[in-house]
Amino acid sequence: MTASPKKTLIPVTLLTGFLGSGKTTLLNQLVQQPEFSDALIIINEFGEMSLDHMLVAHSTENVIMEMGNGCLCCTIRGDLVKTLRDITWRFSRGGERHFSRVLIETTGLADPAPILHTLMTHPQIASRYRLDGVVTLVDACAGQHTLDQHPEAIKQAAVADVLLLSKQDLVTDQDYQLLQQRLRKINPAAPQWSVSQGEASAEKLLDLGLFSSSGKTADVERWLREEAFADTPHVDKTPSHCGHEHHHGHDHDHHHDVNRHDDHIRAFCFAIETPLTEQQLTTWLEVLMSFMGENILRVKGILNIKDQDRPLVIHGVQHIFHPPVPLPAWPTEDRRSRLVFITRDIGRETVEGALKALTGIEG
Numbered sequence: 001m002t003a004s005p006k007k008t009l010i011p012v013t014l015l016t017g018f019l020g021s022g023k024t025t026l027l028n029q030l031v032q033q034p035e036f037s038d039a040l041i042i043i044n045e046f047g048e049m050s051l052d053h054m055l056v057a058h059s060t061e062n063v064i065m066e067m068g069n070g071c072l073c074c075t076i077r078g079d080l081v082k083t084l085r086d087i088t089w090r091f092s093r094g095g096e097r098h099f100s101r102v103l104i105e106t107t108g109l110a111d112p113a114p115i116l117h118t119l120m121t122h123p124q125i126a127s128r129y130r131l132d133g134v135v136t137l138v139d140a141c142a143g144q145h146t147l148d149q150h151p152e153a154i155k156q157a158a159v160a161d162v163l164l165l166s167k168q169d170l171v172t173d174q175d176y177q178l179l180q181q182r183l184r185k186i187n188p189a190a191p192q193w194s195v196s197q198g199e200a201s202a203e204k205l206l207d208l209g210l211f212s213s214s215g216k217t218a219d220v221e222r223w224l225r226e227e228a229f230a231d232t233p234h235v236d237k238t239p240s241h242c243g244h245e246h247h248h249g250h251d252h253d254h255h256h257d258v259n260r261h262d263d264h265i266r267a268f269c270f271a272i273e274t275p276l277t278e279q280q281l282t283t284w285l286e287v288l289m290s291f292m293g294e295n296i297l298r299v300k301g302i303l304n305i306k307d308q309d310r311p312l313v314i315h316g317v318q319h320i321f322h323p324p325v326p327l328p329a330w331p332t333e334d335r336r337s338r339l340v341f342i343t344r345d346i347g348r349e350t351v352e353g354a355l356k357a358l359t360g361i362e363g
């Protein structure tokens with residue numbers, strides 16, 4: 001069940017964000033920065049006609065429109081796979097590919113999970129591309145309302161590696177901070193940056209994955225960001241081995257509407273002292289994914305596998321896992337398996353309980 005990290009895979013950035021959150025405005029700025037000067041931009045639009053791509057101030061030959069009749073996540077297996085497969089030769093000259101990375105802008109309504117699944121597991125795509133990171137834009141003005149009304153918006157925030165908050169100029173400081181807090185509870189590990197009229201430094205949006213663009217070293221600590229799960233004030237009181245759990249909708253969240261979708265989101269991390277056999281790991285993950293996959297929004301982990309010197313890194317979105325990647329060495333002295341989860345209504349006790357029931361190992 002292991003696969004070697006490939007150093008030549010093309011990095012892909014997924015740009016999500018609700019309708020009108022400022023994705024095109026951001027893209028216009030990004031493509032003018034050197035880091036994105038040789039990026040290929042794939043834009044998906046909802047509906048048959050859109051001029052959005054014309055707004056991207058970039059050489060149009062590097063902008064591709066996906067023209068599905070529906071949203072990207074519905075046509076994903078056809079159009080996006082075909083596009084990603086074809087661009088490696090369509091955008092080559094003299095046998096050399098003339099783009100170094102890809103950015104996919106999704107329609108505002110898209111559930112990012114199917115797109116991530118395709119990038120992570122489709123044989124023809126996963127063998128050529130690697131997910132560099134998910135960048136999610138949130139409109140500071142409409143954000144609270146959008147999160148209240150649209151579960152997809154919460155998912156977009158939950159799977160983000162970086163959260164960009166646009167339109168700070170339209171809200172009070174207090175409202176801005178409330179939105180920041182809400183997003184931090186949904187996704188404690190994602191750094192939050194304010195973007196004004198799309199102005200964001202490209203370097204903050206790159207190298208968000210396990211491997212940097214040099215492709216040589218895995219930065220596990222940055223990628224897992226376990227410490228972030230202990231940084232926010234809404235900490236579950238149950239003890240945890242490596243961090244904390246945020247169960248939203250606590251009594252102390254007086255301002256919360258109890259029906260909010262994100263009151264169901266939980267973010268937690270935990271450690272396992274005992275090395276797992278590959279079989280135990282597979283069984284545990286298979287059970288979690290088949291019974292609760294839809295509600296496990298994102299999982300990342302570094303695992304100590306019995307009788308192996310090197311750790312295994314796993315990364316899942318809902319019921320789909322990226323093929324586990326063995327790292328060349330442990331990043332620190334800590335040899336425990338450590339995992340971070342963002343789920344809908346699944347607490348740490350359930351995940352640990354399944355581990356204990358299936359393997360006898362305590363989390």
Ligand SMILES: Nc1nc2c(ncn2[C@@H]2O[C@H](COP(=O)(O)OP(=O)(O)OP(=O)(O)O)[C@@H](O)[C@H]2O)c(=O)[nH]1
Nearest residue numbers: 019020021022023024025108166167195196197198
């Ligand atoms: N006041 C203000 N307006 C902004 C900011 N960023 C973007 N906008 C405006 O917000 C509107 C929507 O921005 P777009 O970039 O088109 O948003 P989008 O996410 O691409 O929209 P869709 O393609 O419809 O999903 C535009 O009128 C932008 O000018 C900002 O920081 N402040």
